[in-house]
C-alpha cells in the first residue's frame with residue numbers, strides 16, 4: 001500500500017512556475033498528489049516529465065488577479081471531473097517598486113500589487129472554497145510572509161497585502177471550519193528565488209540577510225515547501241487559522 005502523504009489529493013498551486021510554487025509542486029507530485037500547476041507565465045515542466053510525473057500534473061495559465069481566469073479554471077475542473085482538496089495561494093508580485101517606502105509608493109503600484117497579492121488570494125478562496133464545501137474536505141494554504149506580520153524599512157504595499165492575507169486567512173478559517181475546510185497561512189523569511197535574485201545580488205544584501213537570520217542563512221524554497229506539505233496533508237487535520245512561520249528564526253528576535 002502506498003504511504004505517500006498526499007495520496008488521493010488534488011491540488012491547485014498558483015505561481016507554480018518558479019521558486020516556492022515550483023518546489024512545492026515537485027514535492028506534492030513526489031507525495032502522490034495530482035497538481036494543477038498554474039502561473040501567469042509558461043512553466044518549464046521538462047524536469048517533471050523526465051521524472052515520470054507526466055500524468056500527474058496539468059499546466060494551467062491563470063492570472064490570479066483576474067476574476068475571469070478563475071471562472072475559466074472552474075470550467076476546466078468540471079470537464080476534468082476533479083475535486084480540488086488543496087489550494088496553495090502562492091503567486092505574488094514583488095519588484096523594486098513594491099519595495100519603496102510608503103510616501104514614495106505610487107497609487108498605480110499600490111493598485112497593481114494589491115490586485116495580485118491581496119485580491120488574487122481573495123479570488124482564489126472565493127472560487128475554490130465553494131468546491132471544497134461541496135465535498136466537506138479542503139485545505140487552503142495562503143503564502144504570506146514575515147512581512148505580513150511585522151513592518152520593515154522595505155516597502156509599503158507588500159506589507160499591506162501580506163498583512164491582509166494573514167487576517168483574511170483567519171476569517172476564512174472560522175467561516176468554513178464547519179464544512180471541514182481548513183485555512184492556514186505560511187510566513188517565509190528571506191528566500192533565494194527569482195523574486196529576490198536581483199536584490200540579493202546587490203552589494204551587501206545577501207550578507208546582511210544571512211546575518212539577520214538567526215540560523216545564519218537565507219532559506220531555500222524546499223525549507224518552506226515541507227511546511228506547506230504538512231498543512232496540505234491529513235496530518236494537519238486539526239490545524240486551522242494558524243500561522244506557520246518558517247524563517248530561520250527571524251521573527252523570534
Ligand SMILES: NC(=O)c1ccc[n+]([C@@H]2O[C@H](COP(=O)([O-])OP(=O)(O)OC[C@H]3O[C@@H](n4cnc5c(N)ncnc54)[C@H](O)[C@@H]3O)[C@@H](O)[C@H]2O)c1
Nearest residue numbers: 015017018019020040063064091092145190191193194195
Ligand atoms: N522570495 C522570498 O524571499 C519570499 C519571502 C517571503 C514570502 N515570499 C512569498 O512566497 C511566494 C512565492 O514567491 P517566490 O519567492 O517563489 O517568487 P517567484 O517570483 O520565484 O515566483 C512567483 C511566481 O508567481 C507568478 N506570478 C506573478 N504574478 C502572478 C499572477 N498575477 N498570477 C499568477 N501567477 C503570478 C510568477 O510568474 C512566478 O512564477 C510569494 O507569495 C512571495 O510573496 C517570498
